[in-house]
Amino acid sequence: MNIRERIKERLEGKILDWREFSTRRIYFSVEKEHLFETVKILFKELELRFVTASGLEAPSGLEIIYHFSFDRSGEIYSLRVFLEDKKNPRVDSITPIFPGAEWIEREIWEMLGIDFTGHPNLKRLLLAEDWPEGKFPLRREDEP
Amino acid sequence: MLKALTKSIWVFHVSAGSCNNCDIEILDCLTPRFDLERFGIQLIGSVRHADALLITGAMNKKSVPRMKKIYAQAPKPCVVVAVGQCALSRHMFRYSYNVEEPLDKILPVDLYVPGCPPKPEAIIDGIVKLVKKLRSGK
Numbered sequence: 001m002n003i004r005e006r007i008k009e010r011l012e013g014k015i016l017d018w019r020e021f022s023t024r025r026i027y028f029s030v031e032k033e034h035l036f037e038t039v040k041i042l043f044k045e046l047e048l049r050f051v052t053a054s055g056l057e058a059p060s061g062l063e064i065i066y067h068f069s070f071d072r073s074g075e076i077y078s079l080r081v082f083l084e085d086k087k088n089p090r091v092d093s094i095t096p097i098f099p100g101a102e103w104i105e106r107e108i109w110e111m112l113g114i115d116f117t118g119h120p121n122l123k124r125l126l127l128a129e130d131w132p133e134g135k136f137p138l139r140r141e142d143e144p
Numbered sequence: 145m146l147k148a149l150t151k152s153i154w155v156f157h158v159s160a161g162s163c164n165n166c167d168i169e170i171l172d173c174l175t176p177r178f179d180l181e182r183f184g185i186q187l188i189g190s191v192r193h194a195d196a197l198l199i200t201g202a203m204n205k206k207s208v209p210r211m212k213k214i215y216a217q218a219p220k221p222c223v224v225v226a227v228g229q230c231a232l233s234r235h236m237f238r239y240s241y242n243v244e245e246p247l248d249k250i251l252p253v254d255l256y257v258p259g260c261p262p263k264p265e266a267i268i269d270g271i272v273k274l275v276k277k278l279r280s281g282k
Contacts, residue, residue: 128204130205137241
């Protein structure tokens with residue numbers, strides 16, 4: 001059984017939408033409540049490698065995409081999580097599973113204001129020391 | 145006084161947030177193909193020995209105080225060279241949240257080398273013009 005089928009089988013019921021942009025770029029999304037468990041399955045059981053995460057702001061909410069690579073076949077699986085609550089965005093930290101996610105979560109936190117619950121060391125990474133608290137450079141300010 | 149610096153210019157290279165492209169072109173100038181080292185132009189490890197400060201990259205909020213500190217440590221008189229469009233005018237980072245002023249509002253710039261990145265020929269041409277200007281004493 002190839003990795004695509006194994007992921008589909010193992011995460012059955014959690015996957016919200018599955019899109020294959022090419023043979024090697026696959027996107028799927030899960031509910032944010034299932035994120036921690038899903039990442040654990042992908043990393044520990046299916047042995048995918050965490051590449052990075054990207055955070056972005058959409059008109060209706062905030063989105064984090066966790067990119068995983070399966071190096072044996074060269075496929076990239078991108079796991080999307082959508083956060084509707086723009087005022088108080090909150091999601092589970094995946095740093096307890098692998099420390100490689102620590103810095104990217106810190107960066108997403110300071111740039112977009114997404115709170116990662118369970119992160120061991122959530123503090124500024126890149127912004128200047130005198131940057132005002134509660135202002136997030138990659139968020140649009142003109143929206144309510 | 146600056147005229148005395150034109151013989152073998154020791155350059156201290158500051159990357160104030162560049163993307164590394166300008167820095168590679170600078171390296172190109174110094175390595176055998178263009179070989180500015182023949183004329184005594186050398187990169188050095190400490191700003192306290194520098195005749196010229198070579199700056200690349202857009203000045204961001206974190207690099208500006210460090211830049212000022214480095215400039216204060218340089219022996220005066222000292223020539224400031226801005227290489228690349230970012231150092232000149234902030235280029236595509238003009239409206240960025242992190243980049244407030246172009247370099248020449250922060251330090252007195254003597255030579256501007258535009259380009260993204262500037263070719264080694266352009267950098268060499270800039271140096272020739274600067275040396276000519278310093279020697280003429282204007």
